[in-house]
Amino acid sequence: MKVNILFSFKNGPSGGGNHFLSLLHSEYLKMGIYENDPIKSDIVIVNSYHNLIKAAKLKNHYPNIKLVFRLGPIFYYHRGNIWKLMDKFIIALANKIADGIIFQSHWSLAEANKLGFNAQKNWRIVYNTAGQTFYRDDNFIKNHSKIKILAASWSSNKNKGSGYYEYLDKHLDFSKYQMSFIGNSPVKFKNIAILSPLDGKSLAQELKAAEMFIFAAKDDACSNMLIEAMAAGLAVVALNSGGSSELAQFGNCKLFSNEKELLDAIAGLVVSVDHRSGLGTAVTLPTPETVAREYLSVIDQDKKATECSFWLVLKVRFYISLFVLIGKLKFIYG
CATH class of the missing domain: 3.40.50.2000 (Glycogen Phosphorylase B;)
Known part of the structure; x- marks a missing residue:
């Protein structure tokens, strides 16, 4: 089994997503299963709204690759109502092409349910952890x-x-x-x-x-x-x-x-x-290795991989482009 994380890692100061995914990346390297090329991977982890067009194209060209969507933040709570469109779109796309979904908390799952999450998908709640x-x-x-x-x-x-x-x-x-x-x-x-x-x-x-x-x-x-x-x-x-x-x-x-x-x-x-x-106390956080394995265990190896049609790829590309354009217009005109 080979695993890829479809994410642009950053060096230096960065947000929590980059911290956690870098830790996950290190664990898969230690396990000897990380693959830099998503095309050569069996499982690809997709983080939130990042690289959704790439994820859809990958699924279209290589339908046997299984996608794990990592979902958590609800963006419109922090970034305004326009981002509710993106929140709903992420959930809708995960419903169609994800082979497994990781929610970062019970709260994340509850919020996704409000946005139309299909609970029939393979899903699991896995908290983040620290190195x-x-x-x-x-x-x-x-x-x-x-x-x-x-x-x-x-x-x-x-x-x-x-x-x-x-x-x-x-x-x-x-x-x-x-x-x-x-x-x-x-x-x-x-x-x-x-x-x-x-x-x-x-x-x-x-x-x-x-x-x-x-x-x-x-x-x-x-x-x-x-x-x-x-x-x-x-x-x-x-x-x-x-x-x-x-x-x-x-x-x-x-x-x-x-x-x-x-x-x-x-x-x-x-x-x-x-x-x-x-003041502090001993913590009972799951180990990075445990979390890394839980991300993979959400995949049902006996279940046929999901598919992504060419038209869905075009739809994803159009929607992302439209969202970016709306964001730019909102920035310019308020």
């Missing part, structure tokens, strides 16, 4: 006097939690805490330090040097950043939204729904600076 780089050594020593809190987002979208971070900037007790935000923020802070987006190794170092992680993104399917913070042994305070509430099972995590609950959750996790080594 060994993010796990903290038990002997890791902190050398700061205040309790160190981190938050992060590569996106400056307001639904990524900027309102809550702005609230903390005004109301957190900075005589007791120090807080840094890593990534791109749409607001300026007075007390919270801002760090530029970091690559995976540097991000891991920052996480392992902290005690607590705040995750305030709304309607997030399965945040890699949240998972990586848990892997690093941080206590986590997360917005009770999207798939984040499901991820709470993997670490020392308190959920919040409003600003008061946010401050109460932070206080509830902290006893004193002297006890900060006990």
Whole structure:
């Protein structure tokens, strides 16, 4: 069996999808089953809306190749109603040409059902996971006097939690805490330090040097950043939204729904600076190898592969082109 991931990998600072798929790629290389050429592969993993035209053309020319669609985010919640067209299109295309579908959380599945997902397809819920780089050594020593809190987002979208971070900037007790935000923020802070987006190794170092992680993104399917913070042994305070509430099972995590609950959750996790080594807890995340194998197990090897007609390829190409054009016109004319 040979596996390909139909995705353009990036080096340096990047989003959670790139982090996770790079980890998946590494696992398949270790297993000796990764194939760089999708044409020579038995299974090709398609990520969300990326390379849908290529996926359709591949299925049309090589119908025996089986496609696994990785679905999770619902884009119109973050990017506006125009993206609901794309969300529905992704689900409709997966219904037709996917041989197996991975949802990143129960929340993702529930949202896909609202958009017309065909539950008769082979599907499975598989949470993302973190690489060994993010796990903290038990002997890791902190050398700061205040309790160190981190938050992060590569996106400056307001639904990524900027309102809550702005609230903390005004109301957190900075005589007791120090807080840094890593990534791109749409607001300026007075007390919270801002760090530029970091690559995976540097991000891991920052996480392992902290005690607590705040995750305030709304309607997030399965945040890699949240998972990586848990892997690093941080206590986590997360917005009770999207798939984040499901991820709470993997670490020392308190959920919040409003600003008061946010401050109460932070206080509830902290006893004193002297006890900060006990803030985090051992996590029970699935190993990368386990997750990599689960992605393949969604495929029924005895079932005939799906097909993609030439007309469906044209339809995909037309729809994607039309969507891009609408996006450009919306950008120009508002």
